[in-house]
Amino acid sequence: MRSILFILATLASFSVLSAEWVGPLDTGAIEVHQSGVYFVQTTPIVTNISCKNYNYIKFPSDNAKLADRAMSIGLSASMARKKVKFYISQCDGEYLVASAIMLPE
Numbered sequence: 001m002r003s004i005l006f007i008l009a010t011l012a013s014f015s016v017l018s019a020e021w022v023g024p025l026d027t028g029a030i031e032v033h034q035s036g037v038y039f040v041q042t043t044p045i046v047t048n049i050s051c052k053n054y055n056y057i058k059f060p061s062d063n064a065k066l067a068d069r070a071m072s073i074g075l076s077a078s079m080a081r082k083k084v085k086f087y088i089s090q091c092d093g094e095y096l097v098a099s100a101i102m103l104p105e
Contacts, residue, residue, distance in 0.1 A: 018049050019090070024083035024104050027074045036060040037067045038095070039074060039086070051091035058095040070101045077103055
């Protein structure tokens with residue numbers, strides 16, 4: 001029983017440790033779809049998270065408030081020619097999924 005708990009705890013720690021901040025990056029193109037807001041990068045994003053596509057960062061529409069705020073920050077940064085940082089939390093099988101966006105100093 002202890003070994004099972006140890007294995008589960010180890011697997012959980014790897015998934016927690018995989019989330020990370022990436023950037024600062026140019027906002028790139030911003031695409032708005034029914035499935036969410038996508039930030040399209042011209043160069044692949046370097047991250048420890050395994051995914052099929054490293055040029056897209058997705059803010060899913062299941063958290064519409066976060067997607068709206070990410071789009072607002074992205075548009076503001078684009079107009080001001082500022083770079084942004086993304087907190088990549090996972091891969092949904094196709095795209096890197098972000099759970100936060102930040103304008104670094």
